[in-house]
Amino acid sequence: MFDLLIQTALCDGARKDVAIAGGRFVAIEPAGTLDATSAKEIIDGTNFLLRPPFYNTHTHHAMTLLRGAGEDLPLMAWLKERIWPQEARLTRELVAAGTRLAILESLHSGCVAFNDMYFHQPAILQAALEMGVRAQVGLMVMDQVSDHIENEAALEMRADLPPTLHLCYAPHALYTSTEAQLRAVAEHATALNLPIHIHAAETQDECAIARERFHAATPVAYLDRCGLLRPGTILAHCCHVTDDDLALMAEREVIVAHCPHSNQKLGSGVFPWEKAIKAGVKVTVGTDGAASNNSLSMIAETKAAALSAKLNASSPEAVPLAQVDRAVTQVAAAALGFPDAGEIRVGKEADCILVDLSCPLFAADNDPNADFLYAGDSACVDTVICAGRILMRHKEVPGEAEIIAAARAAARQLKGCNR
Ligand SMILES: [Zn+2]
Structure with a gap:
């Protein structure tokens, strides 16, 4: 008996029937x-492309409440003047409302998982649990903000978390910790x-701090000295990495979360994806938070990541489409601790999306995956399935209006106004 049968969908270049039971293909x-x-349930896939969903490897989901709160500022001024003062007012309820909004937006772009670095982790875990997505939730470590109580509360939840939810340690950056x-x-x-x-080698300022405050050649060298570079460590950004850094990162089996829009918007720099591949470093893609992107669309981020790699390498052949696709699906799923997800294969965990081929951008029908990744947007994502559960159907997520209304109220409260 199948829990769900998707009939006649276009998958890997052919029309297929795909059956799901017990959360697996x-x-x-x-x-x-x-x-x-x-x-038990049938989806007619005739007009749809069936493909793996996205896995977002670096974000601060509840920053949806801070979207637009500070434009055109350098990173440090943006953090100190606009972001940190509002974050000091955060509560579990506000973080839950912002996280639910971020998950809603992510589902619309075909994303089922996020690697979060934010405060009030019990609220993040609860929001992810309620909405059925996968998450790796970071225990925050920052000088300025002591969050030990919430870290402990999240650790107490660990034993009861479903297999779709994990914890990790998320020290913010080298410049916010001793x-x-x-x-x-x-x-x-x-x-x-x-x-x-952890954020790593994001800006030139961070490189200067590594040299002057910590007497290390680079941020990556310093993080290694602290013992943080190990198999599975996710380094977000990595705009300023040397050849020696890349060799060390490959040796330590760390994974990069490439965040091109945030890097561009803050003028931070460009991660050298092609060089990283040649050095043997695993690469994934993250949106970063909505306050520095400002979108959480993994479709848009994937295109930006691929284009920035080609521009950085001055070559259209750099990081080909199939490699980009693997980076945002199976490599990213494994990076978040879900090695059995990210591929549509028998035995794998049943994560997939149905993309509406009736959208105008698919008319030429040369390469639907290229059309989706390089010309698509959230409007063509119809259905999202995670671990065998349908989380979005016909572009609707249950409780959508309530999620948006609660986020609106939470953002007003964060700003300190009662309107
Ligand atoms: Zn970030």
């Missing part, structure tokens, strides 16, 4: 060959068997 056969009478704090994070992460997620 259990049969994938040529269209018209799987028995529909053994399915060396002792970062070394302690490395020790705690080892003791608790948790991965690490």
Whole structure:
């Protein structure tokens, strides 16, 4: 018995029937060959491209409430003048409202998972649980903001979390922690068997701090000295990495979360994706938070990531489409601790999206995956399925109006106004 049967969808260049049971793909056969009478639910995939969803490897989801709060400022001024003062007023309720809005936006762009670095982790976990998405939620470590109580509360939830939700350590950046704090994070992460997620080599200012405050050649070298570079560590941004850094990152088996829009918007720099591939570094893509992007669309981010790689390498052949596609699906899923997700194959966890081929951009029908990744937008994502559960159907997420209304109210409260 199948829980769900998707019939006649275009998948990997052919029309197929795809069956899901127990949260996994259990049969994938040529269209018209799987028995529909053994399915509890059927989706007619005739007008749709069936493909893996996106996995967003760097974000601060509840910053949807701060979208537009500070434009055209350098990173440090933006953080100190606009972001940190409002963040000081955050509560669990506000973070839950902002996170739900971010998940809603992400689902519309075909994304089922996020790697979050933000405050009030119990609220983030609860929002992800309610909306059925996957998440890796970071325990925050920052000088300015002590969040030990919430970190402890999240750790207490760990044993009861479903397999779709994980924790990690998320020290914000080298410039917001002391060396002792970062070394302690490395020790705690080892003791608790948790991965690490940190901003790294984002700006030239950060490189100067690594040199002047910590007497390290580069931010990456410094993070390695602190013990943070290890298999599975996710380094967000990596705009300013040397050849030695890339060799070290490959050796340590760390993963880059390439955040091209945020890097462009803040004028931070360009991550050298092609050079990273040649050095053997794994690369994924993240949106960063909505306050510095300002979109959470993984479709838009994927295109920007590919284009910035080609521009950086001065070559249209740099980072070809199939490699871009793997980076935002199976490589990213594995990076977030879901090695069995990110591919439509029998035995894999049933994460997939249905893309509406009746959208005008698919008319030429040369390469639907290229059309989707390089010309698509949220308007052509029809259905999103995560771990076998339908989270969005016909472009509607349950409770959508309430989620938007709650986020609107939360943003007003954060600004300190009662209107
Ligand atoms: Zn970030």
